[in-house]
Amino acid sequence: MTSVRPALLVPTATYRLQLQPGFPFAAAARAVPYLASLGVSHLHLSPVLEAVPGSAHGYDVVDHARVRDELGGEQGLRALSRTAREHGLGLVADLVPNHMALSARHNHALWEVLREGPESPYARWFDIDWEAGGGQVLLPVLGGPLGAEAGRLTVDGDVLRYCDQVFPLREGTGGLPLTALLDAQWYRPVWWRLARTELNYRRFFSISELIGVRVEDPEVFEATHAKILALLREGVLDGLRVDHPDGLADPDGYLRRLHEATGGRWTVVEKILADGERLPAAWPVAGTTGYDALRHVDGLFTDPAGAGELVGRYRRFAAPQTDRGGAWAATVRRAAYRVLGHELAAEMDRLTRVAHRVCAGAPDPVLRDRAPWALRTALRELLVRLGVYRPYASTDAAEVVTEEAAEEAKAAYAVPEEAGAVDVVRDLLLGRHGELPGVAELRARFAQTASALRAKSVEDTAFYRYVPLLAATEVGGNPGAPGVSPADFHAYCARVQRDWPTTGTVVSTHDTKRSADVRAALAVLTECPGRWADVLAEVVRDGEGGPDAQLAWVAWQTVFGLGPAAPERVREALLKHVREAGLYTSWTEPEPPYEEAVAAFVGTGPCGPPGARVAAFRAALEPYIRANVLGTALVHLTMPGVPDVYQGTEGEYRALVDPDNRGVAMFPPPEPGAKNALTAAALRLRARRPDAFGENASYAPLPAEGPAAAHCLAFIRSGQVITAVTRLSLRLEEAGGWSGTHLPLPPGHWVDLLDPERRFTGHARVADLFESLPVALLERSAEPQPNGVIGAP
Template identity: 45%
Template sequence: MNGGVSGGVSGGVPASTYRLQLRSGFGLDDAAEVVDYLERLGVDAVYTSPLLAAAPGSTHGYDVVDTGRTCDGLGGDAARRALVKRLRGAGMRLVVDIVPNHMSVAVPAANPWWWDVLRLGAGSPFAHYFDIDWDRGPLLVPVLGDDGDGGAAALAELRLDGDRLAYYDHRFPLAPGTAPADGSTSPDAVRAAHERQHYRLVSWRRGNTELNYRRFFDITTLAAVRVEDPEVFAAAHTEILRWVEAGEVDGLRVDHPDGLTDPGGYTRMLRAAAPGQWIVVEKILGPGEELPATWPVHGTTGYDALRDIGAVFVDPAGRDPLTALARRHGVPTDPEREEYEARLLAATTVLCAEVRRIARLVPPAVQSDRAERAVAVLLACFPVYRSYLADGRAAPLTEALRTARIRHPDLADAFDQLAALLRADPLGELAERIQQTSGMVMAKGVEDTAFYRLNAFVALNEVGGDPARFGLDDPAEFHRTSAAREAAAPATMTALSTHDTKRSEDVRARLAVLTELADEAAGAIGRWSRRTGLPEPSLDLLAWQTLLGAWPIDADRLRGYLLKAAKEAKLATSWIEPDTAFEEEVAAWPERVLGDAELVGEIEVLVERITPPGWSNALGQKLLQLAGPGVPDVYQGTELWDHSLVDPDNRRPVDYALRRELLDRLDAGLVPELDATGAAKLHLVRHVLRLRRERPGLFTGYLPLPADGPAARHAVAFARGREPGVVAVATRLPVGLAASGGWRGTVLPLPPGGWTDVLTGRPAAPPGPGVPRPPVALLAELLDRYPVALLVRDGA
């Protein structure tokens, strides 16, 4: 892929980014107020959630309603310009999240394009802006209540509100000339007016099966936008490109490109419109997968790096005991099978409308029901999110067809016809829709279903994760992937926590310790479950691991997380078919556990056991990310310990006053202890970020540095810089290291020169008498204060 120079990519690559989640209560003015702190921390670029006008009450910004203005709820354009001015004054950059795939239609009047489409139908000048199948009749709007009658009773609740059709708090436009001629507001007159519209209000249940507009995944209030059309592209990017032209934006983070008809074509259009920007795409890469080389972008948003770095700190020896516990519980332990079944479930339920739309493109030689089933199976068999036929990337589709035939030989004729149609027109509508829908099936089936079921060890179940890959036997594998990242995508983003991660980096770091204490952990969880378990086995294992990873956690946070997890798993309850009794039992569980003093005591004993080595893992993975290849992103607040879970838990307010105070003390000379304050993590983050910003030449290239001695497998280290000039050293599997007697004379040979650990201020390899020799660091001495070291060559 393009490593920062080819494909039209030019300069402007940030040294690092810091993600800010803007919302009501923390808008653009608030972001401006923390710029001085972030500059002192060493951050090079502030990276914000979307800034365009969002749906009323939006908490995240991904529900854009107007692409022509800054969100008033964040402070409006004046506040945006003030933030830019503050950043420029601090010598910092701005990276903005953009959302080309979809817009919010939850409040139709807030979205001028959608409002006009509802009012004028296919005759609206904006009708082609959205991916609507007008051949299927009026636009279906799934908002009506449904108590099993298909929404029939809800139709009686419709009324007229001036020139609008009203259903409770919802308002919809009336097409010209369709209001009752006599001004009647009787139920019959209102019903007749409704029938004359270009849309039909229908039961919310029909959204997953009969919808005739493409959505963002299964969210009916987010309608897909056809940015592949140059006119639509221009309209959707008017304000963003105005900021770019004015020099007010330095980078763009593209949300969900896999949902687009032609992601590669989109990236080329964006690059042509914003030639000097640093551009990264939120693309989930499977193990071994790379971005198409034809995309003129700098890389991804970093889930691939998250997976690779996390694996370093997971002990493969923990697989068997934790898997055995899951099997005793009756929890799935076969990732391949569970992920396929979850993908097929997604394709045949929540994404059924999209599958049916694809099946209608298949000629009638295959019965419609068989065509629909074949499409669903094919989508469920993709090995990665999608293929990119327009960019010469056909292998995932070929693999999906092969796997589909093996799994369902009874549908062989339907697969043969699909293959023939795709060969005949690889860039046609059938191919486009199969490709963009496979990503939806993967996300809803794997990320949002299977990853809430495969709970033998939950830290593996991360966005872009691979539950089948249980840690690393040899750090050499990590070095290979890191060297490949430096060679192919040196300006890609790397991440450990994001607004979408299912649990924060520090939760995963602490949970990784369980793989080193797998027998003990499995025994404890099994004992606790027998005492006070949840009735659904998979959720039960998830709950106990969540308690250990996020401890201390209050009942409200735990309750909210478990209820969301239970609905996502779709085993005992779901968003569509809730089981009230089961959910009440789940809701009562946190108080039951936290109110059991003896049980809490046992939990705290194990938490105390895994917390210090969890700190070691947390510092280790942070150092590997911050000092390693790519542009590291720090998610808001994670410069201190952060034990957040999935959103909205990970979007809670950040205590910047506390962080300022600690940073002041560190800058005044404090060398912090490794303790619960998290000051040691802040100490590490500030040193690496400042070095990256002030001395970028130190962070080029990649040279693995293998340790030598009986505990060599517990060290992972690399050098960077042309001579080189910086070395990162981290400890892995700290419990096993301690149990085996520590470093026991293990040494780390260093590149030539004198080296100083900037975390402690001490020389790393003091020179000895006699003839100069290549420096060698005793790891027992180098890592006696912290489990990590950041070495800088003297004079570099």
């Protein structure tokens, strides 16, 4: 495969910092000496541009021309860059091209659009369907229907006030009565619930507070990227992480333009690849942010057979209907239908309008006389059958919008002639009717809707409904088949080294639903599903079954993975879980009695006296959890790609979904342990031997030999570095241990960097290799070291 890649300042490893008012640039600068000593080459910063005041994440950008004041402004960023460079570090920043905050008082560009309407120079910035809104932008900002909220709308000079929100008034309208005044504006403030069906601007997923930006327009691209590009040119920044390119109208074109504008700086994209999907080869990027790596690393430490048994135990315990959380494919399909008809109803309406305009104005009679409902049905049925996030202009859409899916979709129609709408829509998406007016927009909006659907139906719904193994419900994961064999892992790594050797890799991020250490603990349950079911049966017999059996399963797995924790952390995570699942309550239609029962259950069950039974069970499994934790860390840090270490995860780090995992980082960690030492050893090795891990490095499996060979996963990088880890350690012990298993080492003498007094040569006994730790990191020694050598020549 041939692809264009940035050639400048490629990191050896990055360290992600979550900047926020409580952890600004100055705090990051104070952490630089420690982070430099850890062995990373670059700091990976969350968004640095001006955001909504108080934002804890920075993805709600309001001004692309300014570095965020609450973080220390541009002066603070430049000072951080200087400090980093003094310690040999560079900076990589998170870039948010898809959306801005819908905060009129802070977003100057949006303010001008609301004041001047479609004639504003800034109107081209935002993806607004003015015609659908009757010439007004719908703003879902009111707490209730207009009639109930009218008294809270007041005119103050040339602005309209509502609670703490401020909106500009169209010139000459300030003296009108309220109803006439509202009718005269370029916007219409409405009850927030109307956003579901009436919204007429593109947003981020179903988050109405984030309005889509049209970076496909060259002028908009230049205006929204000028500051970041200047910081790159001046050497303040060295690389970029692109947030959510799947939301853009033309990701291919955007990434080409970005590559040219940056001069080929190292850039990775937040692209979620479905199982078996490949990153478009034409994209001029270093690769992804690494969720595909996360899935493969997690899968290594998951027992496929045990995972299957766990599904059966889950079904018997929770007894869910197969389409409400008992079967993965059915759960995803049901969630997709719900999302399109509920959260993304406005997006479906806009997509249908575009399709109907194309057909109504087409010269080919085959496209005419297609009812909007028939086109909407065709679009819906094709969307729910996509197996990936979205199609791209640079890939064959027929591989995504398949003929098989089209044939299945026709079953939604009672009249065969009306089912022809499916072929019409598919042919338009595949370009079989040529470039008719509106077809390019249809393709773009279909793809954008597809990405929002995938995120909302899979990650934000199905992952919360299908819960046999919580560790598998992670971004980019495949809960229907969570295990990854060593052979498949090696094949994946070989492809990465060949095709995308400087891609990003991660195991914990600001977006992971559970940190890597929590998932590593949960993976042990696939090695003992029967014992887990017995533990749950005991606590349920004690009367702690919770509001419903599915929630109980989730709650007990949560405290098993997390270990001892404050009840409020568990409570907030579980409340988010049940709202996302949308089975008994939701964010928009909450059921207070159910949520109160969930909160009460946390205190009396998982975080109450019965929780001691699960805590004891976890304590008994601690050696196997430790093997997974250390194995996950070492594989991640030494496999092909550029590892990104999330703040705090160099040490033991147990966190749940945001905001639990987005707190202020502490440097250095208060209690360094084996994982800290392992992380530092691997990162310092990467810094010292970049040739062994970089673009021109090599990767090869190193198979063990003997009865327990399947439990030793090993590989060699560039003939110089060997990683060896224990997998499925509980199963290993039950089978009798290593029992004469050996790891044939390449010629030479090998030093264990995790214990430099230990050296190996020849056929190393795996029992010796893992005598003190369940992992080993070996480096070829320049000179023979006769003392302490283990193995036979």
